[in-house]
Amino acid sequence: MAILLSSRKTTKRFGGLVAVDELDVEIEEKSIHSIIGPNGAGKTTFFNCVTGFYRPEEGQILLNSHSLVGLMPDQIVRLGIARTYQNIRLFPILTAMENVLVGLHCHLRANYFGILANLPSTRKEEKKAAEEASRLLKFVNLAGKGDLFAKNLPYGEQRRLEIARALATRPKLLLLDEPTAGMNPSETQIMMDFIRHLRDELGITILLIEHQMRVVMGISETVTVLDYGKKIAEGTPEEIKKNPTVIEAYLGKGGAAETMGVAA
């Protein structure tokens, strides 16, 4: 399988704190890849480096061998990387429909004067965008909710709307930051099936930050473990479960027995 995204010795510092430390990660095309690690391990910081919110001090991040370091977030999303946020960040007082339409922004061409003149091309484009947005809302099971303000949707629907908005940018790689946070077991199961479905049906590569071991072990093909910004382990879920370094990072020395319980 080809490599879609690769990070080479990516380092991000905040003053004296090294949040991401010479991180080497390679993400295979059409895989589901999880990043796990204790709180403060640098997982979200790495996401921010990939999406251009932070600029890493050292190292390279390549998408299909195209360097992302130094690009603005709006340029990176155009290259095909979309993300969701740990604490849902929708546009609260825009409708669900408008949220998805904003996601389509980079695929629309209308310019200022075309809009003022309401050119046929602008009208046609708007109509097509509205159709695509409705289709996406339907895809994430939010059909009929397009006119509601995002902030008025229940929690689970907000999560799904955020994914629909990310999908609207037509990504090759989707970064999901704790998509099952705050969900009960049955909602979590639905989300897991949905993520698998994204990969299988749409062929989107998924990079996932997750705390629920059930999700990580259940859906990912590769797991990368971070601790203090460093990669301490990488492998299939089975390998990670047994890795003594990982167990130590999570529970300290001597916590092996309990860890097996958590992981299972």
Next chain:
Amino acid sequence: MSRFNLWKHGVKAGLLGGLITVLLSLMGMVEAFSQRQIVSSILSMDYTLLGSVVVFMGYVAAKRTTSAHLPWVVINSLTCGLITAGMLMLLLVIGDAINLRAVFVNASPTLYQILSFGHGFATSPLLFVSGALGGLFGGILYILPWAIRKMLIVSLVSVVGAGVLQDMIRPTLAAWEMLTGFAEWLFSSNGLTNQGAAALFILVAAIILFWSLKGRAVQSGFRTLPGKSQKAIRWAGIAVLIMILLVLPQVLGLFLSEVVTIVGLYVLLGLGLNIVLGYAGLFDLGYVAFFAIGAYVTGVLTSPELGFFSLSFWQALPFAIMVGIFAGVLLGIPVLKMRGDYLAIATLGFGEIIRILVLSDWLRPWLGGAQGIGKIPKASVAGFEFGMPQEIYYLILAGCVLVIFFSLRLKDSRLGRAWKAVREDEDVAQAMGINLVATKLLAFGTGAGFSALSGAIFATKLTSVYPHSMNVMISINVVCIIIVGGMGSIPGVIVGAIALVGLPELLREFAEYRLFVYGLALVVMMLVKPEGLWPEAVRRREFHEEEITEADDAPPPVAEVSR
């Protein structure tokens, strides 16, 4: 529950009402309002003001009552009215004992006379009687069914409104020969006549009653009409509106047309800032700068007084707008990274810089310094000169129509959505592929262009421009208009401009209390109706969603945090 709990809300509301009425009295508002009669020789505006506070607090007291028993509701509103009256009485007693004028200049004998109903302490018990009646009326309003309450309130407000706006309505009616008799029947020389007030009350009440009985049927009847007829009715409505707008200045006469033109200039400004603040969420407090630039560019290019150019208004207008847009973009560049209050402060400074520049001696040879620029020519089209306010009106109307058209086109476009996304969350908007630099600069440029258009018309309207008319109060007025009208709403801007610019022009009594009323209006709007007087349809619905329906499945606590 202790017994006090049952009537504490009456006491609270009464104390609050007392504070408000005492404040209004000591501010001089009561005395200033005593000149104007609402209903001739029965009700003057000062008592209307005090009375409406008492009734409102009585209503609040009744609404807050924890007990559902009717007597308790009545007792609460009665207590409220009595306490309010008591506090005014206290003011009278204190005012009698010591001279309050040293601190409160408005604590005059006239004020005491008004508060004691004319004859000092002999008639002051009337204060308690009317306080109690006012409170009771508030309580009764609360008890009455919704439809009747609405009918009473709207009818009373209409009568008071007609009385307050008598100077506007009477001459308008009198301008039509056949209505002169009607105007005399309705109005006396000061205030409505008795029969006029009664007739108006009954008329409005009847309309409200009819609408609450038949309104639903009419609305659903409209909805069941075929699409074509619905469209036809809408178009007919728009046609009627256009007709009214076209003949308006002929009906209104000189003074009111002048007021309407001022409102129109503020509508232009408001629609411009609506793009910057309402759509893109960029808090621009130096917005008057672009108004000044539009006015001054027009002045410099057209006025023979300076002797550089003597273009006509129409030749100068494109330059004025272009320079405005350019200045908007130029200001936008350094403040691109700023947000919220930082942006407000930076732009506030920019507005002041422009004002001080045009005032400066340094630029005096070009911009006229403190004397400003005079002899700016009137705009004219094919020999028709826009001179009188009634004529300028059409120029401003054309400007408003153009700007409303632009705003409507932009609102739901790719660009409009990008602006709104930036307003909601700048970082995420960028992560969705929105180029922040271009998007923000387009917002600044568009808003500045509208503002410059307003400034150019202002210059040709006055035929002169002065630095002192470019002060920061204009920026603040425009911000207030947008907030009170409804952020991001085009009709809201118009309603806001009428309410905050038109009404104060009509009510000279208010002139002194303009800022007080602005402040009050802003606070009340934020508390009661944060979406504005006339919000967009979506906002009207969605802002009060939680009051109407419960979410199907209760969201987990995390959702509360994210809101």
